[in-house]
Amino acid sequence: MVRKPDLGNIEASARKRLKLPMFLCAPVLAALLCANAPPSPADQFGDLFAAVQKEHVFADGKTFADAVPKRAPDAIMADYERAAPGSSAALRAFVLDNFVVPGVNDRPLPPLREHIRALWPQLERRTPNVPPGSSAITLPAPYVVPGGRFREIYYWDSYFTMLGLVADGRDDLVEGMLEDFSSLIERFGHIPNGTRTYYLSRSQPPFFALMLDLSRATDGTIRARRLAALRKEHNYWMAGEVCATTAEACKRVVRMPDGSVLNRYWDDRDTPRDESFAEDQATAAKASTRPTGEVFRNLRAGAESGWDFSSRWLSDPHDLSTIHATDVVPVDLNALIWAMEKRIEKGCRQAGDQPCTREFGQRATARKAAVQRFLWHAKQNRFADWIAPSSRPSKVVSSASLFPLFVGMATPAQAGAMAKATRSTLVADGGLRTTTVRTGQQWDAPNGWAPLQWVAVEGLRRYGHNALAQDIAARWIGTVNCTYLETGKMLEKYDVEERLPGGGGEYPLQDGFGWTNGVTAALLDRYPTLGPAATFQGCSPADRSGTTPRP
Template identity: 50%
Template sequence: MLQNVLRVACMGVWLAGATVASAQEAVPTPADIYGELFKDVQLNAVFPDSKSFTDALPNRPPERILSEYRQLKGQPGFDLKKFVAERFSPPPNVASDFHTVAGQDVRHHIDALWKVLERKPEDQREYTSRIALPYRYIVPGGRFNEIYYWDSYFTMQGLEESGRHDLTMDMIANFGWLIDQFGHIPNGNRSYFLSRSQPPFFAAMIELAADEEGESVYKKYLPQLIREYQFWMDGASALKPGSSHRRVVKLADGTVLNRYYDDRNVPREEAYKEDVATAKVAGSPEIYRNLRAAAESGWDFSSRWFAGKELATIHTTDLIPPDLNSLLYQLERTIAKGCEVTADTSCAKEMKGKAEARKAAITKYLWNTKAGAFTDYDWRAKKLSPQVTAATVYPLYFNAASKEQGKAVATTVRTTLLKPHGVATTTVSSGEQWDAPNGWAPLQWLAIKGLKNYGEEQLAATIAQRWVGKNLQVFKATGKLVEKYDVLSDQAGGGGEYPLQDGFGWTNGVLRKLLAMYPKLAE
């Protein structure tokens, strides 16, 4: 049975008496380390970007800095910005100084850029919030100088096309290591990310690797796949109908589905002043957890999570999303595959059963017949969201939709989300970055491949043509590939908590993959 496999998988991972929780708590965050200095720096906007201080590098031991702050802060003429500038170096802006070769083919540009975005174990610095990883990895670029969980799956699509399978495997090994250390893959390898994960693409990464590695990769990473599943399903067996625990919800009829969550209910350290400001408007003690849960979703932020029209109405933990549950369907199927490879027939049967039950539940609770799309389900209000978003393509990508649903989603994408330069994230223009008019590389890839899975080749090709065209237009004009794009106009993407970033990991990966699938688009 799965429980027996899980017990074996966990043996030898932890030192005597250690737990996942204690492992997380053993890694102090910047707020833990700097106390009142951290709050004062963030609330007084010493850095224009709140993430800068969480990633800054101190030039002396933190305890000494904090002691000096306590001694000096009450003195006449104390200058907080000067104090910080003398003791910290701001984090680098990754790839900002990378110069594009004039007239260079974008594929050669991407291949060269991987070296700029690559980080090695020896790159680790003392007193940093970044958690050292044992193998090489790719960072997105710009302000993002750490590995990100779901970004990496889309980055890997391009690495494979660039002949960098070795780097794909190193990144997968890092994720396996993180599961062994902390019981899950955090949002990124920063201490302040340990309380949450991101969309669980680890199983999809293993499936991608199997194209080169063969079925042995399922056996190698089966213990980590099972442990990630345990993280997402924690508390499910003890739940009563109509209740929730962490990332699991048990509905009134006993159906178990998942939501995004975060184990902490305090301001995000990398967006501290922004979250404090939002909380003042909201007046809700749970606002921080809902903001953090949206960060776990990767869609930080989007009107799909709002009860009203503004960020202060966010209620992410009330919503059961089709994207997350499609990913967990894939995880259940991948564990079943691993159990088959290891000849554990009882485990394989059990996990196939769980996957089929989830597939049925996705249709029962997340299929919105009126919208012709998979939409979020508010489990507290017991109703489907009417809002159509690009998350509707996830069940197609992971083959969790029926043929009829696939056809309906194609119609909805074509009539509602398809824009001149690709698929819009939502139909709402809220000023948040995961809303219209922005389009994002991962959602284009999921839509294209998902539609192809259901025989919608022409629509998939149209999306690819429009998205690649936009990427190349901006690249030819600026020499840059950026984080997100405006799919309605000729402008670059915008909105959100920080300026548009260039680099950019998942844009590079998806574009490199699409140009291999549709080579004529490069002409």
């Protein structure tokens, strides 16, 4: 009697030998065995393959099916089964660590520094004329835009972009952008948020004074014109000085309880922002007990801060409709205006203008005293925003507290306390956190932003905390480099806790990206050992060697 083969045992044995998934039906298995055909990607990578396709990690399902494993499939699957990625982003990172994916990470990338140099011409723009009816504002000289949806020049972005332009020898663009900003102040009395008509009712963190430090212009006429523009910008920020009282702020000026003067963010309009019209209306609708104009004004003020949006401006950190940015006296804004006043004092002294020298010396002295009195939180040994209606410091711990170190208005003891607080609360694996709270807003944890890394590094260096400064720089450059190797892009913001692209906010993550390029270039010049040959924590072994780029 001829015994029939036990197909069940054969099937089980084949599954075990070939490591085939259980969902593969017996007829298909038999066909594979009979044809002696190699397993397909779905057969070979089972649960991993299914997860990648179900999560739509790649827009085209064929993309992952055509991927080539970088190492033995058994080893890849063992790692996957040991700790399956818990999110789509982590799953994508796992795939890119372990596979060469066509059209994604199969093309060699230039070193990070070379990539940045190549981006400047792509981000350069000119708008000497605009079509009738356009929202764009003309500018006399070439300039650099951030990238992505940001197709115009932005105020505070540009300082950090200029850092990279200086590092790359593009003084022509630096001088051109200073010409553009001087022109804007002369025409409108201030530098708007960006060069669109819908941005004219507000400004942004005032970095023009610090931009002038980057200029190599020696022509006396140019210098005099720029000093005049700087004084005009100061007038813009102080326009509310004549009407502010201790009971009520006026425009961008807050009179503190002792009568001293500090500044806040504001917007001259109380309507929905043109660029976020529907979003602002929806936010105001949630705040049913507040006048809509009040909500719109505060959303606009939050936009003027550049931190749009953050728990710094919210009564309830998880509810944007509780925004009260106009109630906040921000530490970063007042540090920057102090730096502006000091530079006006210096410029007037060099010009022989004694009344101006005296006035701005007194203004800077008075502002520094007010910052020390109201924005230094002695009980917690940190700088903090001031909440005007309640006359108390903000509970939000943020990277803005490092601005007094950045401009040089902190005492050595305060700098030491801030260094300690920064190390214990704000430093993450991949750089400096923006705040310590997670709200879903983009200017909160876990995000980190290029300008805040530079402010921290330079502020700490100024006061001799060099090891912490370099540590923050190394963590940040590692995050930028690893993400560049994975995506081929320079991004607007990053998740510095997971060392991934950042999230949150009103719009999708943007690439380009002006201030990330600038700060990265400047930090790599400051710390050459952080270049491509360095070891970057958080990248795959191949990436750490600097030889095998990811997408």
